[in-house]
Amino acid sequence: MIRNTLYVAALIFVSACNSNTETATVTFGNKDTSTIAKTDDKPAGVKIDPVCEMPQDTSWTEYTVYKGDTVRFCSDVCKGVFLKSPAKYEAKLN
Secondary structure: OHHHHHHHHHHHHHHHOOOOOOEEEEEEOOOEEEEEEOOOOOOOOOOEOOOOOOEOOOOOOEEEEEOOEEEEEOOHHHHHHHHHOHHHHHHHHO
């Protein structure tokens, strides 16, 4: 039960933070392996978290103002990563 919960949590984490690679493989022991593919397709007009690329949600409370635009984040972790090097994510803000 705990192992399954950890497995699901790891899959969610990898899928949420999988912004630098095309696929990610998660393996626990010799039995469970799952591959998550990154998709670059997003519906037109949908804003995303520039760090983890999650679609924006109305419940997000973390934000910053960068070059006159409000940038929203899914968590304080993504906000912190963005603030360390915002130029790295500038292309994803459009």
